[in-house]
Amino acid sequence: MIDPPRDGQEARLRQSIEYISSHPGSREEYYETQTQFSGPAVRRLFEHDRFGRFLGVEVSERRVDDQTLPPWDVVHVAGLTMAQRLRAAPHYHRAFNAAARAIGEPSAKTVMRRWSSQRTIITANVEQIFPL
Numbered sequence: 001m002i003d004p005p006r007d008g009q010e011a012r013l014r015q016s017i018e019y020i021s022s023h024p025g026s027r028e029e030y031y032e033t034q035t036q037f038s039g040p041a042v043r044r045l046f047e048h049d050r051f052g053r054f055l056g057v058e059v060s061e062r063r064v065d066d067q068t069l070p071p072w073d074v075v076h077v078a079g080l081t082m083a084q085r086l087r088a089a090p091h092y093h094r095a096f097n098a099a100a101r102a103i104g105e106p107s108a109k110t111v112m113r114r115w116s117s118q119r120t121i122i123t124a125n126v127e128q129i130f131p132l
Contacts, residue, residue: 010128013052013079019072019122026118027073031058033103034074037111041092041099050091053079070122 022030034056045051055077080088096108105111 012081013128014082014085015053015077015079015126015128017124017126018074018076018078019070019124020074020076021070021072021120022074023118023120030115030118031074033111033115036103037096037099037105037108040102041095041108044095044098045088045091048091050084050088050095051078052081052084053077070120072122074119 038056042051042054046054055075057075059073059075093108096112100106100108100111103111
């Protein structure tokens with residue numbers, strides 16, 4: 001679990017939500033790379049104030065089967081301040097490549113390229129309504 005945003009940072013986070021539908025034949029492998037690859041990389045970024053928030057959840061039960069919603073099984077909520085976004089690129093590259101090497105992959109690009117055959121993703125940028 002990632003810690004909550006640092007004091008005073010919550011209102012400055014720019015957030016995005018990813019609705020992911022992992023393909024049934026590769027779901028187990030996709031989930032494993034999220035745990036072994038993405039998790040450690042994002043943790044490193046968060047610990048060095050390069051990420052404000054990251055939550056990843058898997059659907060365990062659908063209470064309503066609404067055909068208008070995409071058939072997602074994983075949701076990611078990511079929040080970064082504008083400063084974190086501006087200084088992010090070189091740090092992301094290092095963190096994700098280190099995580100890839102830790103699981104025996106040559107690079108983050110190799111892992112992420114495989115995801116295109118393992119999932120369908122819909123991303124939305126969102127604003128949090130703080131007065132509510």
